[in-house]
Amino acid sequence: MERIGLIVLLLLPLLCACVPTNGQWKASDFCHFVTRPDLTPPKWNLTVYDKSALSPGYWFVAPKQASRVTLGSGEGWPGPVIYDNAGDVVWSGTAQLDSTDVNDFRLSNVGGQLVPTLYDRNRRLGLIFDDRYRIRQILEVVKKGVGEGVNAHEFKFVENGTKVLVIMDRRQRATERDKQAIGFDGDACWVEYNKLVELDVETAGVTFQFDPRGRIGLEESSVYHAGRNITNYCRAGWDFMHANSIDKSNYDGHYFFNARHTNTVYKISKDDGSIIWRLGGKQSDFDMGNVHFSRQHDIRFRGQNATHTIVSLMDNALGEDEAPPTHDFSRGLLIALNTVNMTASLVAHYDHPDRLLAQRRGNMQILDNGHVFLGWSEHAYLSEHAADGTVLLKARLVPDRIGSYRAYKFPFVGRPLTRPEVVASTSLLENRTVVHVSWNGDTQVRCWRLYKTARDGAEAQAVLQIHRRGFETRLEWSGLTDYVRVAGVDKHGESVGWSDVVKTIDHPSLLPPPRAQQMSPDDSFSQGAWPGPPRYFDNQAILGLRG
Template structure:
């Protein structure tokens, strides 16, 4: 009876207990000793044809909600912001600290021209966008740019009333950038038959800024400032609920530019892609939406990331993500990525290639499509950072997503990248042991952002001024590599090596703490690495050891002689009454003869290959 009431109590209490919404298990994260304040999302990755996959790294920026935590706009530990992973989902760089752990958007590699050096070769850099601080719309948003050494190159401030984090598209050989802008203006409701009324509505546009001049976004510094009022009617929108606080009738999400100076603008809530004249700003044509100008045998809805792929005087090829939905308004059950050819003479649109979302799901918002240098297609489906890579002809080569369903990402990209941090590697060392006879020193090392490391070389010193002694070289394993050395190594350091064993960087020397839970009466003394390693690796035999080894050798030699004599003269010995096991005796005990055929194989000649190459 008691057990019944106890079980009932546990059931009821378990069913009624409420868990705080921010208390959860973290087994979908990875924690590293050398990044103690970070929690890194895990990936589930499937490669279907690794040989056909384009080289490069995965660029993504996980976030929980758009605005962040309601109280702080941050999370502790670090989880949000820009991250780089390799093709197996192993962390390369965590940039949460560099983005104040705030949600970040459109994290990508850009080619950035050098101010004051027109015509110079642009350099690779990292860029991402930050929204204004939570509950502080008066604060500016920004674009953050880091160089390949992970130094802060610049911050481009975006005025508080115009912040839009959809797109930072660097063009013209790294000298200019395009961004979406948004403002809240009172618009007359003429398109809704209410000319006497007005409503404060979110209206979109785009700006072009000069990066060689520093990237100033103030109105007077913009080379282009295009706005939609008077050009895009409110009646084009599929989101027309004027009861919203600030109706978002257009929701522009991507802007691109072709060699003729015209602009391609994608607007989600009008489900339209606009070509806008670079001469006077008029809309040249519309693809899709309520005012479509093209003959086409397909539809799209709520699209994202429209880009020019190829352009001439009569035809365009563009790419975009066909979401097929605007939030809960789903028009197509499966999202896809499209290449579309536009005949701008006959005004006809034709699908060249469609890449379906592999899991058959719907990306109801966000997402992007990227054409890779080898013509593969990389698609970011946004939810759970779901991504996939296709060959140009449509074969699925890879798909992946976060192990956690608590994070999304706005866009995901794939780029070649060489990261060489200006800061040193991070090294931790700890000593372990319960008595003075056998101690070990455990190392953990990483270099956040470094891409070229193949090996780690560890050193120890008897004191701060003595020479360094190499105590081991190990191959880099994942983001964080561990190494165990015998003895108590006091002053330690590490070097990062590339595939040619050239030094990429080195840590400073640090001291290893004494064992944390030491039980001895006196604290252990550090070992001198020079004498300690010699004693363990090439241990010289003492006189007594030599005598013992010689005795063992003689005894072994004598035993071998006895066995050999017994084997070869067993028949003679048998005649003198010594018992030997004959075949009949063995057979009576259940043993069967074994064939020796093939035992003279050349594979058995010489020394056995105890060390063999690992076959993956």
């Protein structure tokens, strides 16, 4: 620990750890920590309109670039991150997961317990954690004979966490019927078909699958690119439907399957895989009334009885193709479906706070208190709304060209297995001791209590206690000691975590170090100089657990 403390102190002016230095971002766009230089999660631009009205909980996001992140890149920001309502980091899984590309990081009901889950795109594995950030289960979601790969849009647990819904892709030749329907007279029209697949969580076996080939026609697609014709699409492998979300009714057990490029939500029979109805698109079975959406994401079942079904979705209203927008801005929609008269009506809408169009991805979450939390994807833009649509909070990541596929908010208690990380130094000239402390993933500590102690931890004496300030807190004591230890204190005044005994390093001056915000984007830091705490998860661990 002495060596680590000295290295970090000497390199304080260079704490632009793991941030790309190619001019794409500024170092000040990212967080920098003395105790965890391997973690540099992106910062937020945050606007809070009514702090007292915000629902309790934490944001679950997974920062990523538009292009896929390389596994083990060493960058300190890609991967799952939990933030609080102030935009401060609570937990970063970047180091633990080797800067992997993550989708759908959230809390899920797995076996009756709410735990963090995500889909690791690089390893093509579903991961289930516990509240101590241990990976308790790894799901092999790629199934031979079902699909060539996982679509990665969806990782949704249903039936009290005993089943999980995923989308699998398979490139196949179009049927003769589909070729005739689109007027294609060539030899082969290659199509990307997205399958709805349900897996058993315990065995990872397939319990249901829906193959759209022969059931959803190519003529339903509305994807449009100027200068391309049917022959162009067929040669390239036509992404005619672009499925991106699935849910399941807990009333009748049927499935909801959302296809962005057909502007349609399909209800799929659990019994024979037939299409029960279509909502939206060219062949809607409903009179749409005041409901319209396009290039939508995140279909979610909200309730059902004998005559009505309630669903929600993200109406992007514009896609990445050249089809014109269908609304002035993106919205979250709550929709009531009369399944007797086959009419659709708009119950509520939650508008983009800045009236912008989110062209790709996004989600809508209804919180327990009736508030609505929306992820707009671009720049990881997120917002919380009261039930009546009033915007309570909006935030977006500071770095440009970094987004998050979805954004969620959940109450959560994190109890990390690791100890708090401490870096300590003293100045004989100034008669001061300065300590930095953090505890990645903890949600219980309200105050940090500093002890001066002996090498063996005996004769510990509390000398200072201050409130926690974000992910990392700086404690400054007017006194000298050779060894320190720090305790995390919860709201009840109880110690919930202790650091190791740490040797202080003498330093000529302990004046506040230069802030990362003041550093040049060209500064860099050698991550290899600080090995960091042990990772819970690496490639060898994957292989061992998978076996």
